[in-house]
Amino acid sequence: MKAHYACQSSEHLVxxxxxxxxxxGGFVVGGLGALTNPLAAAELSRQQMRVLxxxxxxxxxxxxxxxxxxxxxxxxxxxxxxxAVPGMHISELLPLTAVHMDKLALVRSIDxxxxxxxxxxxxxxxxxxQMPGMEFPHLGAVCARGLExxxxxxxxxxxxxxxxxxxxxxxxxxxxxSVGINGKPPxxxxxxxxxxxxxxxxxxxxxQRANERFLKQRRTAxxxxxxQSFEQARDLMTRRDVFDVELEPASEKQKYGDSQxxxxxxxxxxxxxxxxxxxxxxxxxxxxxxxNFNFHLEQLGEFDRAFSALIGDLHDRGMMESTLVVVxxxxxxxxxxxARYGRDHWGKAWSVCLGGAKIQPGAVIGATNANGTxxxxxxxDHGHLFHTYLSAVGMxxxxxxxxxxxxxxxxxxxxxxxxxxxx
Amino acid sequence: MTxxxxxxxxxxxxxxxxxxxxxxxxxxxxxLFSSSEDYTLQRWEVASGEKTAWEAHxxxxxxxxxxxxxxxxxxxxCDDRLIFWHTDxxxxxxxxxxxxxxxxxxxxxxxxxxxxxxxxxxxxxVKLWSPDGKPVAAFEGHDSDxxxxxxxxxxxxxxxxxxxxxxxxxxxxSGKLLRTFDAADLHTYNKGxxxxxxxxxxxALSPDGSLLALTGLHKATNPLGAVNxxxxxxxxxxxxxxxxxxxxxxxxxxGWRTQFLEDGSEICASGGAGGGYLLFLKTAEEKPWxxxxxxxxxxxxxxxxxxxxxxxxxxxxxxxxxQMSAKSD
Numbered sequence: 001m002k003a004h005y006a007c008q009s010s011e012h013l014v015x016x017x018x019x020x021x022x023x024x025g026g027f028v029v030g031g032l033g034a035l036t037n038p039l040a041a042a043e044l045s046r047q048q049m050r051v052l053x054x055x056x057x058x059x060x061x062x063x064x065x066x067x068x069x070x071x072x073x074x075x076x077x078x079x080x081x082x083x084a085v086p087g088m089h090i091s092e093l094l095p096l097t098a099v100h101m102d103k104l105a106l107v108r109s110i111d112x113x114x115x116x117x118x119x120x121x122x123x124x125x126x127x128x129x130q131m132p133g134m135e136f137p138h139l140g141a142v143c144a145r146g147l148e149x150x151x152x153x154x155x156x157x158x159x160x161x162x163x164x165x166x167x168x169x170x171x172x173x174x175x176x177x178s179v180g181i182n183g184k185p186p187x188x189x190x191x192x193x194x195x196x197x198x199x200x201x202x203x204x205x206x207x208q209r210a211n212e213r214f215l216k217q218r219r220t221a222x223x224x225x226x227x228q229s230f231e232q233a234r235d236l237m238t239r240r241d242v243f244d245v246e247l248e249p250a251s252e253k254q255k256y257g258d259s260q261x262x263x264x265x266x267x268x269x270x271x272x273x274x275x276x277x278x279x280x281x282x283x284x285x286x287x288x289x290x291x292n293f294n295f296h297l298e299q300l301g302e303f304d305r306a307f308s309a310l311i312g313d314l315h316d317r318g319m320m321e322s323t324l325v326v327v328x329x330x331x332x333x334x335x336x337x338x339a340r341y342g343r344d345h346w347g348k349a350w351s352v353c354l355g356g357a358k359i360q361p362g363a364v365i366g367a368t369n370a371n372g373t374x375x376x377x378x379x380x381d382h383g384h385l386f387h388t389y390l391s392a393v394g395m396x397x398x399x400x401x402x403x404x405x406x407x408x409x410x411x412x413x414x415x416x417x418x419x420x421x422x423x
Numbered sequence: 424m425t426x427x428x429x430x431x432x433x434x435x436x437x438x439x440x441x442x443x444x445x446x447x448x449x450x451x452x453x454x455l456f457s458s459s460e461d462y463t464l465q466r467w468e469v470a471s472g473e474k475t476a477w478e479a480h481x482x483x484x485x486x487x488x489x490x491x492x493x494x495x496x497x498x499x500x501c502d503d504r505l506i507f508w509h510t511d512x513x514x515x516x517x518x519x520x521x522x523x524x525x526x527x528x529x530x531x532x533x534x535x536x537x538x539x540x541x542x543x544x545x546x547x548x549v550k551l552w553s554p555d556g557k558p559v560a561a562f563e564g565h566d567s568d569x570x571x572x573x574x575x576x577x578x579x580x581x582x583x584x585x586x587x588x589x590x591x592x593x594x595x596x597s598g599k600l601l602r603t604f605d606a607a608d609l610h611t612y613n614k615g616x617x618x619x620x621x622x623x624x625x626x627a628l629s630p631d632g633s634l635l636a637l638t639g640l641h642k643a644t645n646p647l648g649a650v651n652x653x654x655x656x657x658x659x660x661x662x663x664x665x666x667x668x669x670x671x672x673x674x675x676x677x678g679w680r681t682q683f684l685e686d687g688s689e690i691c692a693s694g695g696a697g698g699g700y701l702l703f704l705k706t707a708e709e710k711p712w713x714x715x716x717x718x719x720x721x722x723x724x725x726x727x728x729x730x731x732x733x734x735x736x737x738x739x740x741x742x743x744x745x746q747m748s749a750k751s752d
């Protein structure tokens with residue numbers, strides 16, 4: 001496909017030019033200048049926003065986390081504990097997280113009308129129901145584009161625990177697709193030992209010259225993607241230290257716990273600190289059809305320690321105001337406890353936890369009935385949540401991205417954000 | 424009446440109505456105590472089947488133990504607590520409560536000779552309590568949750584089994600860890616699902632004291648989906664070596680409990696995705712020589728002091744009382 005860059009008019013380029021122009025006009029990041037130029041201030045504010053998603057793979061139980069129903073027919077053996085927010089109780093499996101609930105909020109009224117893993121994951125990550133023949137960008141790709149930072153050479157959408165480049169950006173193009181990181185610096189990101197820095201530099205200059213010559217005659221969208229990918233990889237090589245959690249002091253590693261999730265959350269913090277717009281970590285596995293309580297005890301022990309450490313760090317470092325944190329799953333689990341002490345898939349009444357950025361701290365949106373089988377107040381679904389995430393980081397979720405001259409709708413236009421959750 | 428496992432049949436079905444969890448007969452055999460997912464405890468008069476149910480813990484109860492004379496029953500709750508009750512109070516009321524562990528009290532046992540109580544929990548500790556609930560000692564040494572306890576019937580020894588398949592043998596007086604049985608076959612770490620599963624669900628010593636039976640599960644190819652089979656491991660008490668593995672091939676479930684019958688053979692209760700079974704085994708053989716499928720999945724089992732009756736708790740809210748002898752006319 002021939003590249004079409006008729007006027008260099010894609011939205012972000014214009015916006016970036018305005019933004020850079022404002023910078024050239026003399027204001028300092030965060031300084032008085034930003035306040036006197038509303039457009040630049042909004043742009044600056046948006047560009048400083050970040051998103052972290054913790055995906056609880058398999059479907060974490062809302063009853064063992066955010067919406068406990070102790071001493072009911074569906075309650076199970078765990079009790080509810082108070083949190084830092086008066087009147088808000090969560091499961092006793094999350095004692096460390098409970099301390100931080102004044103920085104977070106709960107949506108307890110999700111009805112996604114789906115009990116299938118694949119479809120549920122799609123709903124939550126793409127904000128729509130999966131439709132044959134239709135491709136939409138992942139939340140990460142949307143954020144990578146919408147929160148793109150002109151001054152940051154690192155990828156915009158990183159999956160910690162993934163292993164390769166994803167194809168989840170749809171019409172936004174591969175530049176915004178996920179880059180998988182396996183808990184340590186990316187493979188082959190170190191300059192080969194036999195290659196000196198000078199030789200490497202010369203080699204790359206030669207490659208760039210050859211590339212530029214080639215592009216004068218044969219530039220296409222594909223060649224641009226290759227170029228972008230290559231340059232991104234080079235940039236990433238210069239910043240590989242960002243991905244190395246081993247550089248953290250032992251006390252930090254201990255704080256996050258000696259689990260894979262602990263390491264991944266610590267890495268997530270490093271990535272967010274370094275301006276990556278969207279980071280996703282996963283924790284596995286919550287698909288507990290059998291022995292739900294033993295497995296949640298085990299898994300949530302890891303989660304509670306790592307997640308609470310992360311929230312504590314984001315707060316202590318003043319990053320909560322600019323970082324949206326979302327803990328999501330593909331669905332919840334059945335209130336009814338099965339014969340094997342398990343809980344099955346349940347998309348009818350479940351919860352997510354989110355906080356930071358423009359999310360109202362300590363809020364509880366919606367409610368389920370006494371034993372958690374139905375939503376009884378403020379029903380919402382994945383579409384509302386998707387809009388809410390984007391609104392929370394200052395994006396107009398009802399707006400469009402200009403892609404190749406076409407306006408593409410960012411989020412499902414049949415939904416809106418949960419307005420009362422946004423400050 | 425003579426015990427004849429082959430003739431085992433259900434003699435009573437007592438309905439509670441909500442899923443049941445644990446059960447134990449009191450030492451006199453007059454009562455069966457059980458617990459339910461509805462947070463109540465139940466006392467069943469064995470002769471009549473009459474039920475008394477009452478609210479007890481703030482959570483589920485996973486174990487019972489009795490004073491040697493049977494006058495006091497102690498319930499072990501997932502609310503950190505032990506609660507002491509008079510066995511035959513018309514309306515049971517707590518005699519005392521002890522916050523015993525941080526997290527679930529998973530298992531409890533009483534030393535018959537002394538009345539000393541042992542408890543084990545999710546805090547990975549084994550604790551000893553005087554008969555009136557005063558703390559005596561705490562044994563540290565497990566690196567996973569403590570699932571089962573057993574006092575040696577004649578020696579001053581306590582065994583504690585955990586999720587990882589380790590069984591520690593403690594000297595009760597000194598708290599010294601004397602040896603560890605390796606029952607790792609009862610533990611699985613599933614790399615794909617990233618979960619630990621299995622554990623030593625129960626322990627029993629043979630009547631002659633020569634064999635230790637450890638019960639649980641193996642072949643856990645899908646722990647989260649309940650794909651696993653019951654397994655008993657027999658260990659030589661003297662040298663601590665494993666002498667036999669007793670799988671129940673083709674039955675999907677967990678071995679919840681194994682007890683020895685008077686003749687030295689074993690009865691094991693299994694329950695899970697494949698339903699509920701009573702399995703009958705001989706210590707010299709690998710495979711069950713007889714099995715009885717029950718109407719619903721089993722969650723716990725106990726032998727009546729008469730050696731003939733077996734009680735099982737079920738998900739369908741019933742106690743099933745089986746008799747291991749021929750039906751009377």
